[in-house]
Amino acid sequence: xxxxxxxxxxxxxxxxxxxxxxxxxxxxxxxxxxxxxxxxxxxxxxxxxxxxxxxxxxxxxxxxxxxxxxxxxxxxxxxxxxxxxxxxxxxxxxxxxxxxxxxxxxxxxxxxxxxxxxxxxxxxxxxxxxxxxxxxxxxxxxxxxxxxxxxxxxxxxxxxxxxxxxxxxxxxxxxxxxxxxxxxxxxxxxxxxxxxxxxxxxxxxxxxxxxxxxxxxxxxxxxxxxxxxxxxxxxxxxxxxxxxxxxxxxxxxxxxxxxxxxxxxxxxxxxxxxxxxxxxxxxxxxxxxxxxxxxxxxxxxxxxxxxxxxxxxxxxxxxxxxxxxxxxxxxxxxxxxxxxxxxxxxxxxxxxxxxxxxxxxxxxxxxxxxxxxxxxxxxxxxxxxxxxxxxxxxxxxxxxxxxxxxxxxxxxxxxxxxxxxx
Amino acid sequence: xxxxxxxxxxxxxxxxxxxxxxxxxxxxxxxxxxxxxxxxxxxxxxxxxxxxxxxxxxxxxxxxxxxxxxxxxxxxxxxxxxxxxxxxxxxxxxxxxxxxxxxxxxxxxxxxxxxxxxxxxxxxxxxxxxxxxxxxxxxxxxxxxxxxxxxxxxxxxxxxxxxxxxxxxxxxxxxxxxxxxxxxxxxxxxxxxxxxxxxxxxxxxxxxxxxxxxxxxxxxxxxxxxxxxxxxxxxxxxxxxxxxxxxxxxxxxxxxxxxxxxxxxxxxxxxxxxxxxxxxxxxxxxxxxxxxxxxxxxxxxxxxxxxxxxxxxxxxxxxxxxxxxxxxxxxxxxxxxxxxxxxxxxxxxxxxxxxxxxxxxxxxxxxxxxxxxxxxxxxxxxxxxxxxxxxxxxxxxxxxxxxxxxxxxxxxxxxxxxxxxx
Numbered sequence: 155x156x157x158x159x160x161x162x163x164x165x166x167x168x169x170x171x172x173x174x175x176x177x178x179x180x181x182x183x184x185x186x187x188x189x190x191x192x193x194x195x196x197x198x199x200x201x202x203x204x205x206x207x208x209x210x211x212x213x214x215x216x217x218x219x220x221x222x223x224x225x226x227x228x229x230x231x232x233x234x235x236x237x238x239x240x241x242x243x244x245x246x247x248x249x250x251x252x253x254x255x256x257x258x259x260x261x262x263x264x265x266x267x268x269x270x271x272x273x274x275x276x277x278x279x280x281x282x283x284x285x286x287x288x289x290x291x292x293x294x295x296x297x298x299x300x301x302x303x304x305x306x307x308x309x310x311x312x313x314x315x316x317x318x319x320x321x322x323x324x325x326x327x328x329x330x331x332x333x334x335x336x337x338x339x340x341x342x343x344x345x346x347x348x349x350x351x352x353x354x355x356x357x358x359x360x361x362x363x364x365x366x367x368x369x370x371x372x373x374x375x376x377x378x379x380x381x382x383x384x385x386x387x388x389x390x391x392x393x394x395x396x397x398x399x400x401x402x403x404x405x406x407x408x409x410x411x412x413x414x415x416x417x418x419x420x421x422x423x424x425x426x427x428x429x430x431x432x433x434x435x436x437x438x439x440x441x442x443x444x445x446x447x448x449x450x451x452x453x454x455x456x457x458x459x460x461x462x463x464x465x466x467x468x469x470x471x472x473x474x475x476x477x478x479x480x481x482x483x484x485x486x487x488x489x490x491x492x493x494x495x496x497x498x499x500x501x502x503x504x505x506x507x508x509x510x511x512x513x514x515x516x517x518x519x520x521x522x523x524x525x526x527x528x529x530x531x532x533x534x535x536x537x538x539x540x541x542x543x544x545x546x547x548x549x550x551x552x553x554x555x556x557x558x559x560x561x562x563x564x565x566x567x568x569x570x571x572x573x574x575x576x
Numbered sequence: 577x578x579x580x581x582x583x584x585x586x587x588x589x590x591x592x593x594x595x596x597x598x599x600x601x602x603x604x605x606x607x608x609x610x611x612x613x614x615x616x617x618x619x620x621x622x623x624x625x626x627x628x629x630x631x632x633x634x635x636x637x638x639x640x641x642x643x644x645x646x647x648x649x650x651x652x653x654x655x656x657x658x659x660x661x662x663x664x665x666x667x668x669x670x671x672x673x674x675x676x677x678x679x680x681x682x683x684x685x686x687x688x689x690x691x692x693x694x695x696x697x698x699x700x701x702x703x704x705x706x707x708x709x710x711x712x713x714x715x716x717x718x719x720x721x722x723x724x725x726x727x728x729x730x731x732x733x734x735x736x737x738x739x740x741x742x743x744x745x746x747x748x749x750x751x752x753x754x755x756x757x758x759x760x761x762x763x764x765x766x767x768x769x770x771x772x773x774x775x776x777x778x779x780x781x782x783x784x785x786x787x788x789x790x791x792x793x794x795x796x797x798x799x800x801x802x803x804x805x806x807x808x809x810x811x812x813x814x815x816x817x818x819x820x821x822x823x824x825x826x827x828x829x830x831x832x833x834x835x836x837x838x839x840x841x842x843x844x845x846x847x848x849x850x851x852x853x854x855x856x857x858x859x860x861x862x863x864x865x866x867x868x869x870x871x872x873x874x875x876x877x878x879x880x881x882x883x884x885x886x887x888x889x890x891x892x893x894x895x896x897x898x899x900x901x902x903x904x905x906x907x908x909x910x911x912x913x914x915x916x917x918x919x920x921x922x923x924x925x926x927x928x929x930x931x932x933x934x935x936x937x938x939x940x941x942x943x944x945x946x947x948x949x950x951x952x953x954x955x956x957x958x959x960x961x962x963x964x965x966x967x968x969x970x971x972x973x974x975x976x977x978x979x980x981x982x983x984x985x986x987x988x989x990x991x992x993x994x995x996x997x998x
Contacts, residue, residue: 168613170604171787175595177618182592191590192625194618196599203614210632365593425854425875431861432847432854435875439853442929442962450881452874453847453857459872459915463885493881507864540864 156327157215158184159193161207163222163232164307167196176221176305176312183316185363186374187323188332189217199223204235212300219319222307224289226271232304233292237276240296244274250281254288282318284311291315293322301326332376333383337390338400340370340408341553342570347371347394354389357382362390368545372404396567399556408552409441415559416447421496423555425451426464426489428476428502429519434548449493454485464488477502477514479531479576486522487529497558498524499551505540519547521573523554523564530554530564534573578749579637580606581615583629585644585654586729589618598643598727598734605738607785608796609745610754611639621645626657634722641741644729646711648693654726655714659698662718666696672703676710704740706733713737715744723748754798755805759812760822762792762830763975764992769793769816776811779804784812790967794826818989821978830974831863837981838869843918845977847873848886848911850898850924851941856970871915876907886910899924899936901953901998908944909951919980920946921973927962941969943995945976945986952976952986956995 160180167174177194184191193214197203204223211218223232237244251273258265272289275281282291284306292304303319305312323329339347344366351362351373359378364371375390377383391398400406416423425435435451438444452463457476460466466484474480482500490498503519510516517536522529534550536543550571558564565575582602589596596618603613615636619625626645633640645654659666673695680687694711697703704713706728714726725741727734745751761769766788773784773795781800786793797812799805813820822828838845847857857873860866874885879898882888888906896902904922912920925941932938939958944951956972958965972993980986987997 162616167600168603168616169607169785170600170602171785173595173597173600178589178592178595180592181590185591192620194584194590196616198614363591363593427854429861430858431866431870432849432857432873432875433861435854435877436852436858436966439851439855439875439877439966440963442927444853445877448853449878450874450876450885451854452872452885453854453861454872455857455861455867456871456915463872463874463914492885493878505864541862544861 155188155190156217156329158189158191158217158219159195159211159215160184160191161204161211161218161220162194162196163199163204163207163220164196165198167222168198176307176309179309179313180219180221180316183320184219186331186334186376187320188329188376189323199229199231201231201235201238204231205238208236208239208302212296212302215300217301217303217323219303219305221305221312224272224292224304224306226266226268226288233275236302236304240276240294242277245277247273247275247281250275250290253283253290257288282315282322284315286314287311291318293319330378332378333380335375335383335387336402336404337373337375337387337394337398338370338404338406338408339373339394339397340399340549340556342371342394342397343572344371346570347373350393351390354393356386356389360386362386368542369549370399370408396561397570407441408549408556409437409444412552412556412559413438413441413444413447416496417443419559422447422449422493423497423499424449424489424493424495425551426485426498426500426522427451427453428455428460428485428500429505430501430503430544430548431455433544434499434501434551437548437552449495452489452492460485464492475514477504477518477520479520479533482520482522482531483524483529486524486531490524496526497555498522499555500524501547501551503534503536503543503547505543505547507540517543519543519550520576521547521551521554523551523558525558531576532569532573533576534571536572577610577612578639578751580611580613580639580641581617581633581637582606582613583626583633583640583642584616584618585621585626585629585642586618587620589644590620598729598731601731601735602641602643602738605742606641608753608756608798609742610751610798611745621651621653623653623657623660626653627661630658630661630724634718634724637722639723639725639745641725641727643727643734646694646714646726646728648688648690648710652693655697658724658726662698662716664699667699669695669697669703672697672712675705675712679710704737704744706737708736709733713740715741752800754800755802757797757805757809758822758824758826759795759797759809759816759820760792760826760828760830761795761816761819762821762971762978764793764816764819765994766793768992769795772815773812776808776815778808778811782808784808790964791971792821792830818983819992821982829863830971830978831859831866834974834978834981835860835863835866835869838918839865841981844869844871844915845919845921846871846911846915846917847973848907848920848922848944849873849875850877850882850907850922851927852923852925852966852970853877855966856921856923856973859970859974871917874911874914882907886914897936899926899940899942901942901955904942904944904953905946905951908946908953912946918948919977920944921977922946923969923973925956925958925965925969927965927969929962939965941965941972942998943969943973943976945973945980947980953998954995955998956993958994
């Protein structure tokens with residue numbers, strides 16, 4: 155297996171001013187290319203540190219990729235540090251200079267001559283186009299034939315240049331990238347999923363990775379051989395099929411999948427939220443074009459808002475409490491009628507940290523789902539802090555809607571979300 | 577200046593499965609302690625890699641702090657890697673073993689004997705209490721007197737043990753931590769703030785750091801001498817005073833400050849959101865106890881929701897469009913009346929990526945603010961993607977409310993938020 159190392163360059167990272175998301179991005183992408191990332195370092199914007207970091211990186215791995223420090227100011231020490239390590243001179247690259255001039259012209263901004271500092275690159279280096287900025291990426295080989303790539307620090311630029319890196323690595327290493335299958339799942343905790351999958355037997359060249367979040371778990375299956383991948387993916391799909399909302403597209407959100415179905419069917423949804431306070435509607439509206447199927451929502455945080463706007467009965471709030479099956483039902487039905495939507499979803503719960511009592515602990519959440527032919531209520535007791543309870547609630551609500559849209563028969567779907575119908 | 581390095585240990589980080597937030601946390605905390613963090617590395621859970629990482633770290637800096645790999649399984653290689661580097665044996669620590677047993681008893685969980693692996697620590701090491709888990713932190717000195725700290729990987733445990741690290745470092749280095757003053761500001765872009773502050777002259781021992789986000793900019797002023805700190809903070813406060821919503825407490829959110837004032841005055845707020853889709857209300861509800869002053873909100877995404885629920889006039893939407901001064905005004909007034917709140921805030925805009933036209937480009941946002949005695953509308957053209965436009969909109973809305981609560985005279989406040997009253 156080929157090895158790679160990553161270098162993050164920047165004082166602002168070492169001072170904790172920014173979280174280094176570039177590294178996580180590159181680590182995952184290189185892993186998916188079939189490389190073994192064995193080392194990562196973060197060093198200041200100082201020539202001697204950068205020089206040492208390249209030394210460490212290529213000593214340990216065949217490929218070194220750095221991000222940051224490619225700007226035009228004296229603070230940006232990456233090119234100089236690399237030249238020092240390689241013991242090579244900088245040379246002026248006329249094509250880069252021309253691209254930089256064009257970049258500014260195109261945007262109608264006057265260029266400072268400083269910017270041309272970015273046109274100097276180490277001898278033997280090849281620039282890689284950066285469609286998002288003025289700092290080109292740089293690729294070269296060391297005298298002992300290791301590969302070094304320099305990428306700009308701003309994440310959008312880094313990602314844009316990484317496309318070239320991927321192409322070069324594949325070509326130079328004559329890499330056959332592993333075959334990858336991605337399943338995005340909703341509603342099954344990672345631990346349960348791992349338990350299910352650990353009972354399966356796969357060909358030796360298969361490896362499985364889980365990328366969990368509060369919004370679901372992504373599964374990456376990789377294999378050297380097509381046959382192996384097919385074997386593994388069909389076994390896993392066999393177990394998990396009903397929880398998979400997207401395949402192969404790791405950017406596709408559950409909210410988008412739901413939106414697509416609603417749009418096709420010309421159906422609409424509305425939301426009534428208490429403890430989530432608009433988090434569910436905000437996630438739905440995150441999706442461009444959601445105005446086609448999302449009419450609106452009510453955040454009925456105070457009881458008064460529940461009764462006045464949604465028509466929840468005062469006496470039910472008094473008798474059963476705002477966090478109850480009855481109130482969740484009236485909220486869902488109320489918002490559905492109010493907005494004239496096909497579906498109404500309600501969330502009422504105790505997000506904490508206070509407000510819990512023994513019969514109604516922190517984490518207790520009722521989710522109501524009003525469809526044209528029935529209204530169903532599900533009860534959960536979520537763990538975690540206020541933020542986690544709220545995020546899990548919004549996710550569970552989307553899960554119910556998705557199951558209804560996709561499978562129709564919500565009541566007989568084998569939910570693994572920890573909730574129960576009440 | 578004393579130097580420190582940080583080591584992150586874990587395959588899951590190198591595979592991009594998780595973003596390494598521990599590192600950013602430690603980097604910032606060490607910086608605030610007055611240490612110079614000059615190196616950070618990430619290595620796999622492998623004894624030989626961990627061994628090499630400690631070598632690199634203490635060669636470069638006086639202090640090395642690692643996170644991760646302290647669990648009880650064979651995958652957890654940090655203690656072993658360190659022993660190999662130090663050329664020391666492991667010893668059994670009875671007090672740690674007892675604490676581990678207690679931890680399980682306390683939670684009524686049966687302990688597996690594997691867990692006692694965590695009671696073995698390198699010769700000469702001192703355990704540091706971990707109130708959040710079973711893996712104690714570990715502190716020791718190398719033969720050439722460098723300091724090494726091992727912290728557990730789960731962020732909550734890492735932070736809990738870091739308290740001991742701070743105390744030990746301060747004592748052992750007889751460190752006089754720099755005096756720190758923190759200002760949290762809202763409504764001034766970082767670039768403008770830096771421009772203003774760069775015109776000031778400070779004593780030599782003063783250093784200023786900016787921690788910007790879409791929600792505001794934090795300023796950390798540090799100095800060796802009290803006098804210097806006082807000098808710098810009063811100069812900066814002189815310029816920025818009206819934009820500072822919190823001092824010294826870096827966890828305090830603008831939403832909390834607003835909530836506190838509303839609660840004291842027995843006033844309430846309600847929200848009417850279009851393009852933000854509930855993001856504003858969700859941020860208000862993020863704060864525990866917000867039910868005291870937040871009644872509720874309406875997410876009026878479709879025009880129908882604006883007219884039906886909020887009483888916006890159909891003909892105004894037709895004539896001026898949903899993203900207009902008129903509609904923002906009617907939304908703010910409408911939601912305020914509907915919920916009987918003291919204040920109504922509305923947001924209507926074009927978050928993109930599509931839907932813009934030359935007269936109404938993507939990023940155009942109107943924010944309406946209805947107070948008992950007046951209703952004001954502010955227009956913005958925000959930059960960035962859909963998510964950034966929405967987050968900036970919600971922040972701008974909170975800013976207006978805060979200015980009103982704190983200074984009363986909103987119209988004559990010198991906003992630097994890029995908006996204008998219309």
